[in-house]
Amino acid sequence: MTLIPEKDPAGTPPAGRPIIELRGVHKYYGDYHALRGISCDIGAGEFFSLLGPSGCGKTTLLRTIAGFEDVSEGEVLIDGRNVDGVPANKRPTNMVFQSYAIFPHLTVEENVGFGLRRDPRPRAEKAAAVAAALEMVGLSGFGKRAAHALSGGQRQRVALARALILKPKVLLLDEPLSALDKKLREQMQSELRKLQRQVGITFILVTHDQEEALIMSDRIAVMFEGVIAQLASPQDLYRRPLTRQVADFIGVMNFLPATVADEGGGQIAVDVAGLGRARIAAEQCPGGVRAGAGSVGFRPETLTILFEGEADRGRVALGTVDEVTYYGDMTYYGVRLDGVGEPLTISMRNLIGRRVLERGERTRVAWDPGALVLFC
Amino acid sequence: MRGGGSGFRAYAVLYLIFLYAPILLLPLFAFNDSTIIAFPLTGFTTRWFEELTTTPALHQAVRNSLIIAVSTAILATCLGIFAARAATRYAFPGKAGIIGFIMLPLVLPEIIVAVSLLVVLLQIGVKLTSFTVIMGHVLICTPYAIAVLNSAFLSLDRSLEEAAVDLGETRLSTFRLITLPLIMPGIISSLLISFTISLDEFIIAFFLSGTEPTLPVYIWSQLRFPTKLPAIMALGTILVALSILLLMIAEYFRRQGIRRAGGKDSGGFL
Numbered sequence: 141m142t143l144i145p146e147k148d149p150a151g152t153p154p155a156g157r158p159i160i161e162l163r164g165v166h167k168y169y170g171d172y173h174a175l176r177g178i179s180c181d182i183g184a185g186e187f188f189s190l191l192g193p194s195g196c197g198k199t200t201l202l203r204t205i206a207g208f209e210d211v212s213e214g215e216v217l218i219d220g221r222n223v224d225g226v227p228a229n230k231r232p233t234n235m236v237f238q239s240y241a242i243f244p245h246l247t248v249e250e251n252v253g254f255g256l257r258r259d260p261r262p263r264a265e266k267a268a269a270v271a272a273a274l275e276m277v278g279l280s281g282f283g284k285r286a287a288h289a290l291s292g293g294q295r296q297r298v299a300l301a302r303a304l305i306l307k308p309k310v311l312l313l314d315e316p317l318s319a320l321d322k323k324l325r326e327q328m329q330s331e332l333r334k335l336q337r338q339v340g341i342t343f344i345l346v347t348h349d350q351e352e353a354l355i356m357s358d359r360i361a362v363m364f365e366g367v368i369a370q371l372a373s374p375q376d377l378y379r380r381p382l383t384r385q386v387a388d389f390i391g392v393m394n395f396l397p398a399t400v401a402d403e404g405g406g407q408i409a410v411d412v413a414g415l416g417r418a419r420i421a422a423e424q425c426p427g428g429v430r431a432g433a434g435s436v437g438f439r440p441e442t443l444t445i446l447f448e449g450e451a452d453r454g455r456v457a458l459g460t461v462d463e464v465t466y467y468g469d470m471t472y473y474g475v476r477l478d479g480v481g482e483p484l485t486i487s488m489r490n491l492i493g494r495r496v497l498e499r500g501e502r503t504r505v506a507w508d509p510g511a512l513v514l515f516c
Numbered sequence: 517m518r519g520g521g522s523g524f525r526a527y528a529v530l531y532l533i534f535l536y537a538p539i540l541l542l543p544l545f546a547f548n549d550s551t552i553i554a555f556p557l558t559g560f561t562t563r564w565f566e567e568l569t570t571t572p573a574l575h576q577a578v579r580n581s582l583i584i585a586v587s588t589a590i591l592a593t594c595l596g597i598f599a600a601r602a603a604t605r606y607a608f609p610g611k612a613g614i615i616g617f618i619m620l621p622l623v624l625p626e627i628i629v630a631v632s633l634l635v636v637l638l639q640i641g642v643k644l645t646s647f648t649v650i651m652g653h654v655l656i657c658t659p660y661a662i663a664v665l666n667s668a669f670l671s672l673d674r675s676l677e678e679a680a681v682d683l684g685e686t687r688l689s690t691f692r693l694i695t696l697p698l699i700m701p702g703i704i705s706s707l708l709i710s711f712t713i714s715l716d717e718f719i720i721a722f723f724l725s726g727t728e729p730t731l732p733v734y735i736w737s738q739l740r741f742p743t744k745l746p747a748i749m750a751l752g753t754i755l756v757a758l759s760i761l762l763l764m765i766a767e768y769f770r771r772q773g774i775r776r777a778g779g780k781d782s783g784g785f786l
């Protein structure tokens with residue numbers, strides 16, 4: 141055992157033995173290559189998210205872990221054991237389906253207790269376990285209801301209770317919140333997070349909502365077309381996306397063409413269109429540095445519009461307001477810097493006394509080289 | 517507009533009369549005290565029904581028909597469950613072709629099926645009994661069973677079965693606990709449809725029943741004797757009453773199935 145873990149460019153898994161180890165997992169559907177070499181470790185007790193656009197293979201990966209699809213190549217280890225050929229009913233994982241899959245001909249109680257059918261405990265103990273599970277998800281007193289007489293949010297809770305009552309090592313959730321409206325979704329996000337901390341079970345959440353992944357996860361694996369493009373903590377993912385594709389998928393990112401001029405001395409000198417020469421720290425180049433043309437990216441909140449009377453701070457560029465979108469607490473500006481074709485998105489808090497600029501106004505924009513991320 | 521409406525109403529009434537008047541004549545003559553099937557009616561009697569109870573050949577025919585119809589319903593529905601499940605759940609080479617061939621008897625003229633079955637059975641030397649009729653009836657009923665069960669399987673969310681397996685059940689117990697209860701309305705429909713088709717099927721039964729006539733074959737044979745006609749009317753009356761009862765039972769189960777699955781009633785046949 142090494143004391144200093146090898147620096148893993150894909151993100152550092154938490155200490156301790158991983159509960160799930162994926163080793164070069166490939167999956168073919170006929171000719172279609174759905175998973176193209178997925179390798180990662182998922183730690184015990186982690187809240188892990190699989191994030192990616194539709195069709196990138198998130199559900200497929202979740203189903204290979206659950207045991208509904210067998211892998212074409214590679215290995216899946218659960219708790220150190222290769223589960224090749226182990227059917228879903230023999231795996232220490234449980235799943236919350238996207239459609240919730242509540243059994244319509246059973247009551248809420250029967251649904252939640254379904255997994256205890258083979259449990260040798262006496263009836264009364266099982267009933268207590270069902271009641272406790274219902275209590276946990278805030279559905280006490282709903283036990284006798286017919287399952288089809290529930291609202292979307294209640295179904296989701298029943299599905300959760302039904303999966304958690306078996307105390308699985310890993311809970312798999314396939315877009316569990318996508319069917320709920322915005323308010324309920326936000327409420328369930330925080331409830332789910334709380335629940336995960338409370339029960340201490342590893343959650344693997346599939347989602348295509350980047351905000352949801354950022355809010356809830358310990359670590360996020362961003363997938364594109366069957367491969368993991370980046371595996372990192374939410375903060376790392378947001379601040380230091382590995383590729384432009386990841387950066388584009390997570391939140392909003394402005395890009396400007398840039399050329400690497402000099403890469404000596406721990407800092408990289410870059411000539412950025414419209415901004416001029418900037419020195420970027422090596423850690424702001426997560427994808428590595430190559431000489432030649434590339435681009436730099438920066439988030440809308442790292443740019444600041446300087447209003448009349450405000451002194452210059454940091455480095456300043458001049459531009460014209462091209463678009464104004466007012467959100468109440470924030471205003472998003474599209475500002476075209478002098479000498480740059482594409483407008484940049486800048487977000488500004490609407491502080492008291494701060495006016496909202498009009499389209500066509502000239503403005504100064506302060507920026508910080510420390511916020512730039514280099515993509516080669 | 518109103519003229520058009522009443523026109524349609526008259527059309528609908530005429531249509532219903534055309535459809536049901538002959539059937540209404542059945543009980544009328546079944547209770548008529550005359551061997552001649554003609555108006556005016558001469559008096560009330562239950563003699564024809566009594567005659568039915570004392571005709572052993574008829575009882576044998578009814579027994580044959582019931583055995584054949586029940587066996588056919590069960591066999592066709594079992595085959596239908598396998599085929600519909602395979603068709604909706606699995607992909608395998610030649611699937612479309614295989615399903616096509618299974619469904620073919622639906623459009624094949626029955627007389628062709630009957631004659632070719634007869635030729636084949638005689639060639640390989642199988643004796644013609646109720647069993648051969650069952651074989652023929654299963655052949656023509658299975659497509660109907662598949663059609664009914666296919667839609668039952670299609671409306672069953674696949675993740676329900678996966679959820680049961682995920683919660684520790686085997687494939688077999690999942691089928692028993694989840695699949696079967698949820699497709700039960702389809703199974704009952706399939707049983708009733710197959711039973712009804714088999715019960716009144718004539719051509720195949722006529723060709724393949726040998727010395728064990730079914731009810732339709734027996735009725736046809738009795739039509740040669742005019743004095744037997746009122747008894748046939750009485751028999752017809754009983755059959756109509758039973759059919760109505762059967763349909764009501766089927767409808768009851770269909771509605772219950774919908775209620776249990778939490779769906780909305782979107783009509784159905786009744």
Ligand SMILES: Nc1ncnc2c1ncn2[C@@H]1O[C@H](COP(=O)(O)OP(=O)(O)OP(=O)(O)O)[C@@H](O)[C@H]1O
Nearest residue numbers: 169172174192193194195196197198199200201348
């Ligand atoms: N049973 C299957 N047979 C053939 N192709 C499949 C099958 N299941 C999935 N695929 C294909 O594999 C790819 C990945 O599918 P998957 O369901 O994993 O996507 P996803 O990331 O979950 O997308 P979404 O966000 O839309 O749910 C898709 O292109 C899909 O068409």
Ligand SMILES: [Mg+2]
Nearest residue numbers: 198199200314
């Ligand atoms: Mg999916």
